[in-house]
Amino acid sequence: AARGVGSAGPERGSRGGAAMDLFGDLRRMNKRQLYYQVLNFSMIVSSALMIWKGLIVVTGSESPIVVVLSGSMEPAFHRGDLLFLTNFHDDPIRAGEIVVFKVEGRDIPIVHRVIKVHEKGNGNIKFLTKGDNNEVDDRGLYKEGQNWLEKKDVVGRARGFLPYVGMVTIIMNDYPKFKYALLAVMGAYVLLKRES
């Protein structure tokens, strides 16, 4: 930002110039401006959350966008790809579909394909999954003694996909310092951005 001729403050060296400008800004901002900036920031965060919640409602899935974490579905999906899910109650589970499920007691969702389905007349479904890139089915991944998955284990069905985009989440998970740095930069930008 251009400095006006009448700006207060001592002579600054060019290296510390930009940082000094920022702190100068911060000190000069009165309380009202600060509150305004905080409110602006909160609005952005709330809107993002609302969009996310809206997606959850529209798709019926508790996690409508997931990142592929393993290579068990290669060459279709690689680590870092993004998947878009739906989980409509009336959508039956059929062989060949790609489902994202959680094993009881574990947090990590798994993306694999349905290879066996047995459905009773009353709608009770049990099914078996396997990763395309795995030699064996997923029974080894299920809970001890569990041989089939049920509808309640399903987070959603993969309907669409974007490659690479999810890498950001993986990097942030593996390198938490990167996550904090990103948040700090975003926070600083939003708080100090001047509305002209």
Next chain:
Amino acid sequence: RKNVEDFTGPRERSDLGFVTFDITADILNGKNVWTCIHLQSIFDWNVKQLFLYLSAEYSTKNNALNQVVLWDKIMLRGDNPRLSLKDMKSKYFFFDDGNGLKGNRNITLTLSWNVVPNAGILPLVTGSGHVSVPFPDTYETTKSY
């Protein structure tokens, strides 16, 4: 078809079916010869691969609907789009959940595929042809596989 213990799953005896099949499919020109139906050309610029699978669908006393994938294949864009597989054994064990294969006259085999794009929607398409496979009323005792 035999009645054996499925060691990979529940510890009860279930029917195990043995199926051999031929597949002739011409995916590039869209003529699925095996099913004798014309389809549109599938491999366009946004198709990364096709995940093909042969599934058997049938009803039993235990379950109103059963689907078991017998065989699958990944066909990447650029691979030979003509499939000509003769006398294939199923890649996966065809276990029923129970004893519903014996005497079951109406087992339908269909070929389906999952189109995996470079980016975008993931459609699941079923070929419109199908083959009916009846299972005999008795179990086999010899190792005929």
